[in-house]
Amino acid sequence: MFEAVSSFSPNYSCTVSIENVSMGDYQRNYDPFVESFEETPLLVAVLTYMGYGILTIFGYLRDFLRDWKFEKCHLAREREEQKDFVPLYQDFENFYTRNLYMRIRDNWNRPICSVPGAKMDLLERVTPDYNWTFEHTGNVLKDVINMGSYNYLGFAENTGTCADAASECTVKYGVGVSSTRQEIGNLDKHEELEILVARFLGVESSMAFGMGFATNSMNIPALTGKGCLILSDELNHASLVLGARLSGSTIRVFKHNNMQSLEKLLRDAIVHGQPRTHRPWKKILILVEGIYSMEGSIVRLPEVIALKKKYKAYLYLDEAHSIGALGPRGRGVVDYFGLDPSDVDIMMGTFTKSFGAAGGYIGGKKELIDYLRLHSHSTVYATSMSPPIIQQIITSMKCIMGEDGSTLGQERLCQLSENTTYFRRRLHEMGFIIYGNNDSPVVPLMLYMPAKIGAFGREMLKRNIGTVVVGFPATPIIESRARFCVSAAHTREMLDKALNAISEVGDLLQLKYSRKNRHGNEGSDSFSFLESHQD
């Protein structure tokens, strides 16, 4: 059933089933690398465009009514004294917010009042004016199954060793630091964490920062500058894009996870040098992520590393979602492919997700980290990490490494992988179009139509399940989706309950778009889409 499709998929826009057994020199220690992005059905695409068309027409109508005061405008207004200033916003800038987002705004920013664990409590909100304002009723929606938080290993807990250690640390240190690492905010805790992170990643040295977003945006500028080239995946996170932009380097974008596109850019860059001057580039940095959080795809790391070596570029790997969530030992995408961490020049990741804390790290060679200790914007200008947060990371990381003397960490890793496989398989069998890699705990389920974004989120909440729905601009305009994040803390019972609800809502909203063969095959065979159209 499995035919090895060329690893350089020539037409990535159609349904792709890439099977990398022919990749050769790395050892696969997991299931085959199967990623699918099923084609949008024609009718669905047309209807989706129509949906946006209708929304836009009604948007203009509503704006017209508001302008002529037929409809009450709930937007905050500029104060009278400043009416003659240049307007702070262009009117069209907020068209989308006013007329599309506002209709379904209740699906985001839902306030929670418990641990963001496998189950959570939500504050009930009602809106008297179609989502322009919300009021809290004072009721609490108890035990909503949480399919939205990035709690991959289930370390978002308020009891247990991590919480206890963090409490102890709070008593000893307090929560603040009130200084920067370079001045007088370098605590023994920070040093302890960095040694541990380096050991966890299998790199020479590491450095930790207070915010994941800032780890990218404040360190990339320290690494590259004018005369350097950054090659960035088109779906990279906003923080990587910002960091690249702040660095002042030239930025070129390659197609998502498309090695042919990357190689072409690399070749062209080296052959032609800098634009106009034709001077050779000082250095070339490739920016990729481990798991892409909106697509659920996993970076084709072995090929990226091969290219990077061939063309002497440097590799910056952002493991925000993959660290802890991938690999037999939870060491991220490098571990997943069984590669050598020293082949990645800059290992970046965050502590927000799998470790249930906050912040980010950078790991790599000692020279790199020494340089960052001196030149990172974060170490000089930003307040250092809060001690209890550090303690949470230390304790959870040690648990994953088995250094707490238990097998709890290993069990969580197994559970996550099992849950992921189960959840993805069942969704697929139900006939939904789901994106991404079979092993990725980030599971996007395609909704397409704008009206279904709101409907799905609300219907799921009615069934006591909290999900994340995303639409434009976070995704391409017709590819609105719901996203589930599988956690090790989810029990089979919870997953079944969620799956049943998804199926029910799927029937209600007619979301089972997939035209793939869904029954009769067990296990990974059902994922071979080789009969798919290639045009």
Add this chain to the structure above:
Amino acid sequence: MKTFINLYKHTHTHTHTHTHTHIVMSGSSTRPRLMKHAHAQSRDSVKMAAGQQWVLVEMVQAFYEAPAYHLILEGILILWIIRLLFSKTYKLQERSDLTEKEKEELIEEWQPEPLVPPVSKDHPSLNYDVVTGPPSHKIIVNGKECINFASFNFLGLLDSERVKLKALLSLKKYGVGTCGPRGFYGTFDVHLELEERLAKFMRTEEAIIYSYGFATIASAIPAYSKRGDIIFVDEAACFSIQKGLQASRSFVKHFKHNDMEDLERLLKEQEIEDQKNPRKARVIRRFIVVEGLYINTADICPLPDLVKLKYKYKVRIFLEESMSFGVLGEHGRGVTEHFGVNIDDIDLISANMENALASIGGFCCGRSFVIDHQRLSGQGYCFSASLPPMLASAAIEALNIMEEDPGIFRVLQDKCKHVHKALQGTPGLKVVGEPLAPALHLQLENSTGSRTNDLKLLRAIVDYSMDRQIALTLARYLEKEERFLPPPSIRVVVTVEQTQEEIERAAQCIREAAVKILK
């Protein structure tokens, strides 16, 4: 039709080719009809075609009847379209005549610079001072217990038992991390409470919190100011403002530090510019970005003058108050309260919660019209995990303490004046900053002429004091990154916990060090 759909499915991947295909498709289908109309008008005998067949017949007829120049023109257009269809959409590089072999050689030859330049092992800033235990009033630096004159813990809330207790209770309820951004189940009830409390404390309509102090103003500026807009900024503005300006890609004009005449000169220049092109001027947003109390110079900005200029030239004011929030004013509301300026006259105030509040994160506050925009446009707000709830709880409790006992600000201001006075007359060192500033700078009166040597001398003073239980620190900057690099200095931070005697001791110690080291 399948291609059509494919084309839209991955528009983000194939934008260039597809836009062209699209143009071609619509172009080729509308052209005959246009032609038809042209001819229909010229020959009134032809009825408006209804059926598909009619259109075809008409088209053929029109083809025969059209004048030759018209056909040639059409032909050229069609050829051009075909050319567009088959040519590459755009070229990143100019065409090169290199053969594959030559390319391979070039690739083989190319040697990149190392990822990072080597760092010498004994670089003075490479090995940070290590603090064991909490960085509170008594701080253990490199194994020595000192009195803290270096952390921005102005109100001494860092080791407040009340704050710790609230943080612990919060930890018991919510755990540590939030595991998501605000949009996706990362909004906790404590975040909403903190925002409400901050807005109430500052007496503004709305507040928004960020999970990292540095990211606050750096995200807020680009949320409003875009390419083409103009920002007037003080030369002494701190690094996070500089990064915000850079991210905004706006046109930045620097005015001399706290020099309102220089600012007005720039504003006037712009006014003249605007008169030349009033249409353009109507859409260029303008901002003045200043700090309430400058971290780099310990000066207070002349806010009343700025507000006057604001209304005169119709420019909005963004005010960074990390050093003045919880410090200046009778109730610690910062520089607006200090000057008695109506807070609604300031369009946006941002501050971090890492200094006076001794927690982590930052906030922006102002009118809802302004602030609410960041909930969808503030990058550090939308795309980052939210603030751990225990840190938000700690900040709420710190606000409680500030509200319950406004006398604390009086105490701090008195101590600031005391320190400022005690440090006067230190031989070889000058005190830079206002008497009210809680973080002063000590600069060399006579520079040696080299920054490295200056820093060495100052470092020696810091070390000397550290040996005598006074913890100080050098003010650190990224020398190559700062737009206007401040001169080297020692930072002296005032907190309410420092006693009279400790302040005298510190001043005495610095004096001794200066005498000994600067000769």
